[in-house]
Amino acid sequence: MIDPLLFPIAVLACCIGLAVLLALAWSRLGALVAARDAAAREAGELRARVEALAAQSSNLERDVRGDLATARSESAAAAVAARAELATNLARFSQSLQQQLAGMASGQSEQMQHFGLRLAELTRTNQERLEAVRATVEQRLDVMRDENARKLDEIRVTVDEKLQATLEQRLGASFKQVSDRLEQVHKGLGEMQTLAAGVGDLKRVLANVKTRGGWGEVQLATLLAEMLTPAQYAANVATRPGSFDRVEFAIRLPGKGDTGVPCWLPIDAKFPLDHWQRLQDATERADLAVMDASRKALDEFFRNEAKKIRDKYVEPPHTTDFAILFVPTEGLYAEMMARPGFADTLQREQRVLLCGPMNLAALLNSLQMGFRTLAIEQRSSEVWKILGAVKTEFHRFGDVLAKTKDKIDQASRTIEDAGVRTRAIERHLRDVESLPEHDAVRIIGSIAPSADDGAGTP
Known part of the structure; x- marks a missing residue:
């Protein structure tokens, strides 16, 4: 059973709680209303911004279209101007090229004319020189012809004299030889008779197979x-x-x-x-x-x-x-x-x-050449040995030559050192006054014997 004292407290507590809840609900409702109003204001602002953006977009589109039209017209005008300028430049270039070609043609024509004149001049000069050479050659040939004719006459006279003497001598000798030969022929006739008898003997000899x-x-x-x-x-x-x-x-x-x-x-x-x-x-x-x-x-x-x-x-x-x-x-x-x-x-x-006799001789000649080649091949080893000895001696000669070169280089360096010292002495003596030549000869001549005597005295 509920306590009667607690009931009013409970009711009061419920009322207080309900009041608190109502207060909270009212405050929440006020916040929601404020939020709805704020959202409505923001939506209006957004709508205004969207409308402003749409207006700006339409303006921008209109501006872009205008700019594009302007750019198209400007491009067309620039293309027309560039085409006209290109045509003008091409015309100028063509005219300049024609002028240069005409100038080159005229220059080449002038050079060809100059070359033609130069060639004609060279041809004329060569002809003159050839004429001079031909005249000189003909003159010398005439001189040589005259000299040859004179020498031939002299030779002909000499030959005629010698031929006459030789002919007389030969005719005498020939007549003597003819007489001697006739005498030998007479002797030969007797020998032929003897030979005829010997031929028969030869036939009999050759009839024998062994012979x-x-x-x-x-x-x-x-x-x-x-x-x-x-x-x-x-x-x-x-x-x-x-x-x-x-x-x-x-x-x-x-x-x-x-x-x-x-x-x-x-x-x-x-x-x-x-x-x-x-x-x-x-x-x-x-x-x-x-x-x-x-x-x-x-x-x-x-x-x-x-x-x-x-x-x-x-x-x-x-x-x-x-x-x-x-x-x-x-x-x-x-x-x-x-x-x-x-x-x-x-x-x-x-x-x-x-x-037969001929081709056997040719075969023997070939064999002889082969024997010579074989002898050369057999002697080639000796030649190689000699060449080896020569090579060894040549190496020794190279060593001696290298030593000689070292000695020559050493002597050359000594001479160079002496030259350097001579130049150093000359630099030191540059400030010394030179004596006349006869005084220098007299002084050097008087010093040289005393120096020799001092060198010879112990």
Whole structure:
């Protein structure tokens, strides 16, 4: 049960609270009304500002449009003015260029005229000089012609005199020689008769096969002796080791390496005189059958001999891979070489080279050149040694030369020092008064002996 005393207090408290709440609500309501009024005023101000900004914007737009129109008109006017100025400048430049071109053309024309005049003057001067030179040359040629004519006359007189004397002398000598020759002819007729008898003996000698071979060997030996030295070939050489077959001649070629064992080039001489004589006789009689038979016999003879030479004498590496079959007469060699492919067949199948006197001489000459080249190569090592010694001595000479240069430089520096001291003495003596020349000679002459005496006295 509520206390009756507290009830009025509670009611009073409620009333007070309600009054406080009403006061607060009224004050809040007043603040809201004030705020609404302030907001209304601000909204009015904002509306006024917006309207002012809109007016300013319309004014600004109108100003910008006016400025743009003005700028457009000014740009158009400036473009027109620039175009007009450009056209004016172009016209001025064109006129100036035309004037310059006209000036250059006139200047070039004047220079061309000047050059033409100068060229004409030079041409005239050259012609005058050439005329002067030609006149001088003609004058000197006339003098030389006269001198030559005079000398030729003198020479002609001298030659005529000498020819006359020589002719008389030669005619006398010729008549004497003719008489001597006639006497020798008479003697020769008797010798010819003896020789005719000897020819028959020679035919009988050549009819012997062994003698014919000996004659070919003699001719081959003579040719080798003329073209090579005795150390470069040998006779009767056994070219195949262990064989008793000996080739007539063999050329000594250098072997491989430094062993000193030679490599031989076999050469054998063959002369089928009977077949060759039959061919010659048949050719003189125009006997075709005998000519063909003789040619076939010659072919068979040389083929067989080439085969024998290959089998007996060719043995690489002790020999070359080919041998030489020497034909002692050019006529027989030409006959065999005139047959198509015969020499190539011998060389290809039998490894034998067919040679006559002329081409064997050429081959020996080539071998001689090869021997000389080989000798030069063998001596090249000695030359290199000599050059090495010379190089060593030259280095020593360079050292001596460098020492000599140092001595010369030292002497040059000493002379330079003496020059420097001389110039220093001259600078110190510059203020000293010079004596006359005769007094100086007298004083120096009197001082020099006393100085020598003082130097010689201990």
